[in-house]
Amino acid sequence: MAFDVQPDSVCAGVPFQFINQTLNISGIDWDFGDSNGSTLTNPFHMLCWTWNVPRDAGRLKVRRTGCSATLVQPVVVKVTLTAVFLPSAVSGCAPLTVTFGNTSTGDDFAQWNFGDNNTSGNLSPTHTFANAGTYLVQLIAENLNGCADTAYTEVVAFPIPVSAFTFDPLQSCDHPVAVQFTNTSQGALTYAWTFGNGSSSADVDPSATYATANTFDIQLISTNQYGCSDTSNAQFISYPTPLAAYSAELPGCATYPVPFTNNSENSSSWFWNFGDNTSTSEEDPAHVYDLPGIYDISLIAYGAGGCTDTLIVPGAVLINPTPVAYYTWDTLLSLDNALQFNNLSQDAVSWEWDFGDGSNTTAPDPLHVFPNGPGNEYLVCLVAINEFNCPDTICRSGERAERSVDLGTERVHPQRGWNERAVPTCSVWLQHVRICVLRL
Numbered sequence: 338m339a340f341d342v343q344p345d346s347v348c349a350g351v352p353f354q355f356i357n358q359t360l361n362i363s364g365i366d367w368d369f370g371d372s373n374g375s376t377l378t379n380p381f382h383m384l385c386w387t388w389n390v391p392r393d394a395g396r397l398k399v400r401r402t403g404c405s406a407t408l409v410q411p412v413v414v415k416v417t418l419t420a421v422f423l424p425s426a427v428s429g430c431a432p433l434t435v436t437f438g439n440t441s442t443g444d445d446f447a448q449w450n451f452g453d454n455n456t457s458g459n460l461s462p463t464h465t466f467a468n469a470g471t472y473l474v475q476l477i478a479e480n481l482n483g484c485a486d487t488a489y490t491e492v493v494a495f496p497i498p499v500s501a502f503t504f505d506p507l508q509s510c511d512h513p514v515a516v517q518f519t520n521t522s523q524g525a526l527t528y529a530w531t532f533g534n535g536s537s538s539a540d541v542d543p544s545a546t547y548a549t550a551n552t553f554d555i556q557l558i559s560t561n562q563y564g565c566s567d568t569s570n571a572q573f574i575s576y577p578t579p580l581a582a583y584s585a586e587l588p589g590c591a592t593y594p595v596p597f598t599n600n601s602e603n604s605s606s607w608f609w610n611f612g613d614n615t616s617t618s619e620e621d622p623a624h625v626y627d628l629p630g631i632y633d634i635s636l637i638a639y640g641a642g643g644c645t646d647t648l649i650v651p652g653a654v655l656i657n658p659t660p661v662a663y664y665t666w667d668t669l670l671s672l673d674n675a676l677q678f679n680n681l682s683q684d685a686v687s688w689e690w691d692f693g694d695g696s697n698t699t700a701p702d703p704l705h706v707f708p709n710g711p712g713n714e715y716l717v718c719l720v721a722i723n724e725f726n727c728p729d730t731i732c733r734s735g736e737r738a739e740r741s742v743d744l745g746t747e748r749v750h751p752q753r754g755w756n757e758r759a760v761p762t763c764s765v766w767l768q769h770v771r772i773c774v775l776r777l
Contacts, residue, residue, distance in 0.1 A: 342412050348484035352383035353412055384412070418443040420478035420486035422461075430565035431494040436463040437474070441486070444478035452492075469496035495563035498525035502557050502569060509575045510644030513548040516573060518555075525559035525567075533573070550577040577603035579640035581648035588655035590727035594623040595654065604638035604646075612654065629658040657725035660685040664719050664731065675706040678717075682729070685721035692717050 339358040347353060355367060356379045367375040369382050418441070425436040439447055439461045449457040451464050452472035466472060472492045479485045501521040506514070520528060520541050530538040532545040533553030547553060553573045560566040582600040589595035599607060599620050610616045611624050612632030626632065634653035638646045660682060667677040680688060680701045691697045692705050693715035707715060718732035 340408060340410065342410055347384075347412075348418065348482065350383065350417070352381045354379065354381050418478060418480050418484045418486045420444065420476050420488040422476045422488055422490070424474070424490060424492060426492075427490065428493040429495065430563065431469045431497055432465050432467045433492070433494040434463065434465045435492055437461060437476070439476065439478070441476070441478040441488075443480055443484075444486075445481050446479040448477040448479070450475040466492060466494040469494050495565050496524060496561065497565050498559045498561045498567050499523040500525065500557050500559035500567040500569040502555075502571070504555070504571070504573065508573065508642055509547070510578055510640070510642060512550055512575050512578070513546050514575060515544055515546050517544045518542060518557075520557070520559075522557070522559040522567075522569075525561050527560045529558040529560075531556045547573065547575045550575045574642060576642035576644045577640060579604040579638040579644050579646040581607075581636045581638035581646045583634075583636055583648070585634075585654065587653075588657055588725070589626060590725065591626055591629045591656050591659045593659065593727070594625050595656070596623045597621060599636075601636070601638040601646075603644075604640045606639040608637040608639075610635040626654070626656040629656045631655055657727050658684065658723065659727045660721045660723040660729045662719050662721035662729040662731040664733075669704075672706065674709055675704060677704050678702055678719075680719070680721075682719070682721035684723050685729075686724050687722045689720040689722070690718070691720075 341356040341358060343354050343356065355369075355375075357365060359365075365376060365378060367377070367380055367382075369375070369384065371384055373382065375382065421440045421442070423438045423440055425438070426433065429435075437449065441447070447458065447460050449459070449462055449464075451457070451466070451474050453466060453468070453470070455464065457464065470493075472494070474490050474492055476488045477485055478488070499522060501523075502518055503521060504516050504518045506516065509516075518530070522528070528539060528541060530540070530543055532538075532555055534545060534547055536545055538545075551574075553575070555571045555573055557569050558566050559569075580602040581604070582602070584598045584600055586596050597609070601607060606618065607620060608616065608618055609622055609624075610633075611626070612634060613626060613628075615624070617624070631652045632654040633649070633651045635647065635649045638648075640646075661684065663681045663683070665679045665681060667679065669675045669677060678690070682688065687699065688701055689697065689699055690703055690705075692707070694708055696705070698705075714734065716732055716734045718730055720728050720730045722728045
């Protein structure tokens with residue numbers, strides 16, 4: 338008699354097949370050694386106990402008419418292996434990071450498939466599910482005997498909404514200013530706004546008012562039905578409002594500078610238009626009007642963020658006419674070192690003479706005797722003043738000498754703020770006094 342067992346060893350949970358090879362029998366009885374048996378010719382049977390050494394587990398008893406025989410063969414059932422794991426989370430918002438705790442028994446190796454085309458050979462790996470979806474995670478636990486067991490679980494990564502918004506205006510030069518927000522979030526159900534000014538809202542498309550100049554941080558948190566959220570941020574800038582303002586010393590006199598004082602606020606650059614086809618970007622200009630008249634003034638003040646303010650003042654500047662100072666002189670043969678001055682000024686009502694020798698007068702046509710002394714030179718100046726208190730000045734340089742000479746004289750115009758070098762030609766007018774014309 339004979340029988341075969343295939344295979345001769347199995348992992349727990351795998352059946353053996355017992356194959357009868359005895360011929361010419363009238364009956365058959367199998368005893369599998371675990372209190373179970375069979376009368377089939379070639380039965381399958383799974384042994385529930387385990388051992389790693391051969392053990393008698395197949396006993397075949399065959400019968401012929403009137404007699405019987407028994408045959409025993411050993412088999413090996415390897416140690417039982419159970420795959421078990423516990424994820425740190427079975428659901429959450431993507432990207433979802435899960436640590437898989439391997440609690441298998443009898444295992445030596447692990448093969449993981451996370452269901453997103455990623456695998457691992459670590460015993461207890463950590464994996465991040467980057468995208469939303471439902472993933473079937475598989476663990477194949479193996480031992481050194483080649484036995485394996487498999488465990489599964491599902492992990493769900495919920496989608497994340499997209500938080501986004503726009504607002505109008507994008508910035509402001511005025512305050513208070515009302516800003517309208519437009520919610521462009523996707524996949525969200527609830528919203529939490531903070532506007533950076535101490536206020537908040539849960540509306541879909543709220544508005545906010547900014548009362549002062551400042552930079553405000555705006556935040557929107559958009560949340561979906563799974564409790565997953567996304568945050569978007571922006572800044573709203575309310576710039577300080579420029580204010581164009583100035584003052585000036587008015588009225589002015591033609592050909593004399595008019596000082597302008599810039600009193601603008603919240604500005605860093607400026608543009609002036611003086612109403613006579615001239616302009617400047619100076620902060621505090623002094624402008625000379627060549628002709629009398631009434632002029633419009635405009636001042637543009639430029640601040641941060643492109644903010645501007647324009648001040649236009651029609652007829653802001655009155656420029657009065659300026660007189661013309663001029664004089665001649667006559668010599669007096671009867672009096673040494675004396676000149677008779679003839680005042681030929683136009684449109685003047687008062688005069689101021691300075692003879693350059695420490696003496697002066699307000700007489701219209703003075704007679705003046707210059708001190709006697711060798712090498713004396715005098716700068717005689719006449720200031721003519723009109724009814725608007727506008728002056729004009731002419732100066733002539735005189736030297737006591739008996740020869741003709743070119744005299745270089747530097748003149749300073751105190752009102753107009755400039756210097757000029759003049760080289761007049763001098764002639765002998767009388768025996769001891771020479772007068773040189775020098776017009777300011």
